[in-house]
Amino acid sequence: MRAGRETALMSLAAPRQRPCNRRLGAACAIASAGLVLQSLSHWSDTHALMINESKSLPNWAFLVESGRFPRRGEYVVFHPGRDPLVARYFGVKPAPFAKIAYGLPGDMVSRSGAYVMVNGHKIARLKPFTRRGDPLAGGATGRIPDGCVYAGSPHPDGFDSRYAAIGFVCRDRIAGVGRPIL
Numbered sequence: 001m002r003a004g005r006e007t008a009l010m011s012l013a014a015p016r017q018r019p020c021n022r023r024l025g026a027a028c029a030i031a032s033a034g035l036v037l038q039s040l041s042h043w044s045d046t047h048a049l050m051i052n053e054s055k056s057l058p059n060w061a062f063l064v065e066s067g068r069f070p071r072r073g074e075y076v077v078f079h080p081g082r083d084p085l086v087a088r089y090f091g092v093k094p095a096p097f098a099k100i101a102y103g104l105p106g107d108m109v110s111r112s113g114a115y116v117m118v119n120g121h122k123i124a125r126l127k128p129f130t131r132r133g134d135p136l137a138g139g140a141t142g143r144i145p146d147g148c149v150y151a152g153s154p155h156p157d158g159f160d161s162r163y164a165a166i167g168f169v170c171r172d173r174i175a176g177v178g179r180p181i182l
Contacts, residue, residue, distance in 0.1 A: 050098060055155065073102075083164075096175050108120075127156075
């Protein structure tokens with residue numbers, strides 16, 4: 001009699017799952033896992049980690065979001081182009097650069113002596129030569145075209161839009177917008 005009572009108590013305490021409920025639970029778990037993987041896949045298609053090897057910015061690691069045009073003050077990550085000076089210092093396939101978007105489409109870039117200004121605000125100072133003695137030509141002045149930015153850094157040795165070798169950075173060279181993480 002005792003064995004019969006225990007069985008009756010166990011059936012009250014833990015009701016059996018029906019095979020239909022187990023299948024439904026498994027299907028929900030599989031569907032949920034699929035949605036999570038799909039979301040992660042999309043996120044990884046639009047995001048990347050960038051390590052900044054230059055000393056022109058205080059941060060050395062950025063989370064880069066592709067497909068977005070930078071706003072003023074945001075970090076813009078871009079391909080520096082194929083200028084011979086870029087190739088000489090960074091190789092024929094240089095890593096992307098990260099700089100600050102100081103100027104946006106429609107802003108005015110001008111120079112006063114060695115100073116570069118965006119909308120009348122001093123942004124950078126031009127140097128006549130690189131540290132190795134190569135001549136540096138000043139970058140473009142005038143209205144920043146649609147789809148382009150003036151990308152710079154506060155570092156006195158920054159290699160950025162202040163020089164012709166980089167110039168305005170347009171959409172076809174922009175990899176994304178960076179958010180400093182370290």
